[in-house]
Amino acid sequence: xxxxxxxxxxxxxxxxxxxxxxxxxxxxxxxxxxxxxxxxxxxxxxxxxxxxxxxxxxxxxxxxxxxxxxxxxxxx
Numbered sequence: 001x002x003x004x005x006x007x008x009x010x011x012x013x014x015x016x017x018x019x020x021x022x023x024x025x026x027x028x029x030x031x032x033x034x035x036x037x038x039x040x041x042x043x044x045x046x047x048x049x050x051x052x053x054x055x056x057x058x059x060x061x062x063x064x065x066x067x068x069x070x071x072x073x074x075x076x
């Protein structure tokens with residue numbers, strides 16, 4: 001798994017209109033809503049950010065709402 005530690009995977013599901021960003025090897029995580037239709041995926045045991053999910057990507061009226069900026073600091 002070490003060879004994929006810095007790898008970022010991006011996938012778009014056209015039918016569901018969802019963009020998935022995964023950091024490293026995909027793994028179980030909990031989702032926290034950090035913005036309108038934006039979910040941050042966090043490893044429940046370590047608090048490490050492992051991905052992001054953006055719902056309804058095609059309905060965003062412009063690219064002005066991108067990039068999505070989030071604080072990646074672990075919660076206390």
